[in-house]
Amino acid sequence: MKVAVHGASVRPDSRLRAALCALARRGHAVTWVGANAPACDALRVVSSDRELRPGDADLVVGERSALALAWRAWRWHARAGLLAIRATDLAGWGFFERWGWDTLPLQALIEEHEGEHVRTLAGDLPLERFVLWHTEGNPSERPSSPDAELLEHAGERALARHAGPMRRPVFFVDRDGTLIVEHGYLADPAGVELLPGVADALRLLQAERVPIVVVSNQSGIGRGKFGVDDMLAVMARLRVVLRERGVELSGIYVCPHAPGAGCACRKPGTELLERAADDHQALLAHSWMVGDKLLDAATGRAMGGTGVLVRTGYGAKEEEGAAGSEWGRPDRVFDGLAQAAAAFLASRDALDTA
Numbered sequence: 001m002k003v004a005v006h007g008a009s010v011r012p013d014s015r016l017r018a019a020l021c022a023l024a025r026r027g028h029a030v031t032w033v034g035a036n037a038p039a040c041d042a043l044r045v046v047s048s049d050r051e052l053r054p055g056d057a058d059l060v061v062g063e064r065s066a067l068a069l070a071w072r073a074w075r076w077h078a079r080a081g082l083l084a085i086r087a088t089d090l091a092g093w094g095f096f097e098r099w100g101w102d103t104l105p106l107q108a109l110i111e112e113h114e115g116e117h118v119r120t121l122a123g124d125l126p127l128e129r130f131v132l133w134h135t136e137g138n139p140s141e142r143p144s145s146p147d148a149e150l151l152e153h154a155g156e157r158a159l160a161r162h163a164g165p166m167r168r169p170v171f172f173v174d175r176d177g178t179l180i181v182e183h184g185y186l187a188d189p190a191g192v193e194l195l196p197g198v199a200d201a202l203r204l205l206q207a208e209r210v211p212i213v214v215v216s217n218q219s220g221i222g223r224g225k226f227g228v229d230d231m232l233a234v235m236a237r238l239r240v241v242l243r244e245r246g247v248e249l250s251g252i253y254v255c256p257h258a259p260g261a262g263c264a265c266r267k268p269g270t271e272l273l274e275r276a277a278d279d280h281q282a283l284l285a286h287s288w289m290v291g292d293k294l295l296d297a298a299t300g301r302a303m304g305g306t307g308v309l310v311r312t313g314y315g316a317k318e319e320e321g322a323a324g325s326e327w328g329r330p331d332r333v334f335d336g337l338a339q340a341a342a343a344f345l346a347s348r349d350a351l352d353t354a
Ligand SMILES: [Mg+2]
Pocket: 174, 175, 176, 177, 178, 291, 292, 293, 313
């Protein structure tokens, strides 16, 4: 995400301050506009919005006033917003604040202990647009902080809702061996190396407004080979490398468990895809899951969509063993992501004209 923060609206004691720093450390491009910037090396700080360049902000973030945030969104060409509010803010909202709320796809962040109070004040404001901060633990600038996770998903949900209420086909894609060179338990951001044709393929999907969602098994965490922060540093590097090539990922979902842990999120389990489907309004039956392992393709079929194998990474070897594999045969097989992306678009177009 490309995020611009209305700095003057953010309270000095807000959870948002640390969470925005952590969000930037997760690889999102966060620009703090105006006063009160926290000391955070990952943030870009500008003194006024005259320094914002076109395209710097997909999402605006601020506190207190929906009207002020909607105005910034219009001025900064952003598509959606995140608004941290307290019950005292909401209690003072009149017609214009509610108009601001209605004009922008907003997700509102509120403190957990104010949840009930806000619910009574919200009136006819839809509760699905309210998100509760986690209040366990202190605010943290670490990329693995629960607040950063919450902010990331709330922002992605807000952006997805800008695209309208219709559910749409999503391009779910594996990371290692599919987007980047397979290194085996990659824990060093310096090892992020895009496979040939990947950036062009994702740019093509993005130009056609296809949500691109990475779904990755990172069992190295569960096996004790590296930590969550190491994984997030690699994911942050992936976001930055792709942004340098004009691609913004719609979302990243990770299973940290080892095989045999009994979780439902590890592919071919579909929990992550179902969570992503809710955030990104995915139409699973027409979505694809693309990866370099047969279990990636099996995940696509298990979600009720299309399971696709690419011959990069482990893919060519996996294809050879497909006949006797417990995961079964993939629905489609392609040499690489470029061919898979082109075929996805062709299938979507066929759907539109059917
Ligand atoms: Mg893989």
